[in-house]
Amino acid sequence: MSSTPEFQHTLGKAAGFSGTSLHKGEKVTLKLHPAPVDHGIKFKRKDLQDEPTIDAKIDNLKMVERATTIGEGSVRVHTVEHVLAALFAMGVDNAIVEMDANEPPIGDGSAQPYVDVIKRAGVAAQEAPRKFFDVRESMHMEAKTGALLILLPDKTFRISCTQAGPNNRFTQFLSMEVTPAIFEREIAPARTFVYYEDVQSLMDKNLIKGGSLENAIVVRGDAVLSKEPLRFTDEFVRHKILDIIGDLALVGHRIHGHVVAVKPGHGANAELARAVAREQTRRDAISVPRTLPTGEGGFNTDEVMQILPHRYPFLMVDRIVGFEGETKCIGMKTVSINEPFFQGHFPGHPVMPGVMQVEAMAQVASILLFKLAKTSSRVGYFMSADEVKFRKPVFPGDTIFIHAELTKARGNRLAKAKCHCVVNDAVVSEGELMFTFLDR
């Protein structure tokens, strides 16, 4: 790690290209756009009404069969791993991937076309430090397919991969540090390869209309079929490394660590990404300050009550501990035995009702929305909660730190917030809340 901080990067300008989609065989145009600091990578469906966006985050993972599919609500994008690998490995942290179909153009089955378009757009430094996940202890992931992934501490991002085909034919090994120059030269040109037995039934079912020997290498027995000769003698393991980079890009943070992969696949890659993201959330949760700041930065009870209309017994926020940028904030609530709900929930066994924690999340998120709107003429109404989980009971005497992060503000009518409550360094509850704005 260098002593100077590494900065986030986006694209210098917009650039795109057109091609055929793999599964439907339709013409699709992909355009990469620059995006602000901390935006991450988002896919935008220009062909749908309201042009919905999907965050390239592991929480949005929907399917890992053959390719990686992400989605939010009913909106999906398929086969995201090659464009994500190219963006991530070429050093792009923030970008919008706009498409007029549900998957990117497949190109030649490698990441080369995406690298080309990134180079045409250029990569530009931004004014915020990059976010890294430093591997502190080894993590591992095993799948029924025989895939084994191990993540070890390292000062750089390295991948050592062993690929093996049926009966261990085409066993290949490669180990490298992933840098933009190495990726462009050694990994990006490696094409998708498939086993004939696997694709035959898909072809019969017409599920890969855009698939051809122009965008995939087909292995049949010992024969290797493709339009163009192999680009590397070990092209298969290189493509496996490409897929690992693309799937781990869903973590959102850059990784300082060494991935040791044996027979990897999208399923196992995604499970590792999920484990890393979970560990990152845990680390974020325990980095909450122990002493409460006063004055600038937070809100005391009076200030909270000037914003929230809630009063006893429904005010679920004692104070706002602090804001992080425009989109994150942490509130605090001390849970006393005098809370009225403990009388009935339950007599002799006081446990804070989960719905009161959801109410606390909604109140903290409302303060965030209020600050963002900077106007008091409109008020945010709590509309729905998704993915609500209660992980641990909250007892009298606990102090809850309530985290809220705005993940989506669609137009100025709807907003979405990802929230979680933390007690004693553990996440006790979480949920995704939707709000709508109405004039007062």
Ligand SMILES: [Zn+2]
């Ligand atoms: Zn692939």
